[in-house]
Amino acid sequence: MGNETETPRIAIVGGGPAGMRAAGLLAAAGLRPVLFNEAPEPGGQIYRRPPPPLRTVLSPARLYGPDAVRAMALHSDFEAVADRIDHRSGTLVWNIMKQEHGGFRLLHQDADGGQGAHNCDAVILATGAMDRILPMPGWTLPGVWSMGGAQVMLKGQASLVGRRPVFAGSGPLLYLVAWQYAKEGGRPAAVIDASTFAAKLRAAPMLAARPAVALRGLAMAAALRLRGIPVIEGAHADRIEATDTGMRVHWSSSTSSGQIDGDAVAIGHGLKSEQQLAELLGCRSRHNAESGQWLIETDPEGRTSVAGAYLAGDMAGIRGGHAAEFAGELAAWALLADLKHRDNASRRAVLRRKLSRQDRFRRGLEQAFPFPQHRIASLPDETIVCRCEGISASALRRAITDWQPADVNRLKAMSRCGMGRCQGRLCGQIAAGLLTAQLGRTPGDVGHLRAQAPIKPIPGSQLIVEKGAVE
């Protein structure tokens, strides 16, 4: 791995809790890691900080609730070693390649739009997660937000997407965001939760792995009810329409149905891991039945199938902010041990134990708030699946009938689904679901959309990066 006599060059991609903890440990070990962070500030999505002028308005206590202490500790620990970290904020890593003689090369776009390249001996990828959405007719209307987007408006801009938003979907974020809105001056019109009470009850033993967190979720639901906000469990948002005065959500459950009016809609069905960089490196992945997602394979300490490439945080499976901190530190320890730079086997063992408890809790959450995979097969024909390219469920069904595509990448080629700005990050899984349902195949057979560089749209290079150039 590079020149053994020199200090190993370590890059970290992602400035959330996993990347921050990894960077902190490596900095303490004297390795001066380079931390690439797409966001302007460290903290990731979960501990996102508003821009400085808004910080007096939004205190950590208001922003992070019961996680405020943890968030402040993370930020202050990071700041304590910040001078020993080469922190590139506002920098998007849009491609990563294996080098011929070991190590990796990252291509990035800087905050000012300039292009650069960076070589390193080892890399920790911690690019987090994004919203996972089951589409429905009307979900692309103005006024409909992703759950994460609604939360970002609050945490990053001290704004609400509406005074009376309807929150629909599933997952812990559903109640958390609704509760944050209720606390910050909004009055949610309703919470429509796809998960049933029975599913949550079944998951209770696993959720008990983190009793405080589990109770917090229950408490938020109860508090919303106490405020007179309707919480409808086991119900799906079937359709969203714009009315003269706002937005209307039509919902149904196995026993009843109805409609709710609000001035905005936030939808989200949990989170999905953002794995494009690991895919570009050729890290092996596997379909995970519990989450219904393809996940990059790692060992318990974050090593991928590619030597020198480590994964941490939600990128390696949705376990949340606490687990991300442990995983970031653990991946950094694993890397240090692999480099024979420094080792702390007992700390690694502690972190592995902590993570396995988080894993149990994660499985509990996945059981309590399963992604409504079964609904994909019955999506109404007019539902837009790929919003970038405007591809409807009926267009996809027609393409599947016409071309009998062997896998979802073939379906993309024949239908354009996933060819737009988001590169199929939102629609890929839905297209795969339609394909499995219609042709009776397994998720393993139809696969997932391959990542392609640039992983996010870039306004092309103004600068010519010559091969081998390193800043």
Add this chain to the structure above:
Amino acid sequence: MNSFAMHGHARLPRVCIIGAGIVGTATAFFLARSGCDVTIVERGTVGGQASGVNFGGVRCHGRDPSELPLAMRSRTIWNRLAELIGHDCDFEAPGHLKIARSSAEMDTLTRWFDIGRAHDLDVELLDRTQLMRRFPWLASDIVGASLCKGDGFANPRLVAPTFARAARALGASVLEGSAVTAIDRLQGGGFRVSGANFNALEADVVVNAAGAWAASLGLPFGAAAPTVTRAPQMFVTEPTARFIGPVLGLVSGDIYLRQSVRGNVIFGGGQGHIDPGGIRSHPDETTFARTPALMRNLIPALTHTALLRSWTGLEANTPDGLPVIGTSAGHDGFIHAYGFSGHGFATGPGVGETLSELILRGQSRIDLTSFHPDRFNTIARPAAL
């Protein structure tokens, strides 16, 4: 030319085509339409390589005079895709504008103008003033251009699968995931083709349309053309309002560009990186930086249009830039069709029709002399020529 038909067989030949790119699938379609028993064996998926990921240009403009008849024949098929195979494959013919950035390049265009006119193509030379008036969005440092009406583009992702689907509907078999490992000549005539994932099959005629892999596959059957594998790199931008009419190309070949029906600007130029082993390729970093910059120089209005993706595909190039089409001396029944040097998409449908004639009638309407497989073989120049 030798063919099955010339040997006086009463029944139609059984044909095995290796490679389900545009050439293989188009050949299968035209053969199946005549009632031939056709099987395509394809290592990967239909149109999964260069045929599916190329630029999608359909042009006669600037072609070598010996290749023009083939390109023009193909052009008539492009026009009739909907009628022939049930889908127009997004074919459009807004013309092709070849751009000169120096007076020497303009001379090249002027010379070709006469060739084009001699072939009854609608070609027009434009000086800088005319060019700026008609295409005001072009960069101002252009010397002149040549516009060939009737040229255009189609959607490469659709073409080979649509030909394959139409061929299947006519009774052809298309075996995907079927890599050929051996081709043996049988005692009583014909061939046995065997490989992974399919039952060995016997054929009277074998067509080698294996693209970047054709040269090595065809080696025992006289594939002597010293081909070089290249991986042209493509890019696509986010969609924008449609303002670019014709397909653009620089005389230098540094960049070629078109705007899709949906508004995405698709452009190519430069080479990708071919992995050791030659099976896979991926975008090259230097090309990634250079080609988009060239694109912005050519059309400044696209400076802030974001790039969505880049990709590459493998294709075989011959020393003279002309394809290898035909049978090598002493290898009756084994027909090569490869080395299209970047022209395989535009000419593919025409090649398919030509090969079907060759197989069924023993000769084609088009003179294939310039494409002879043995033309690089200076030691044993075939007597048939």
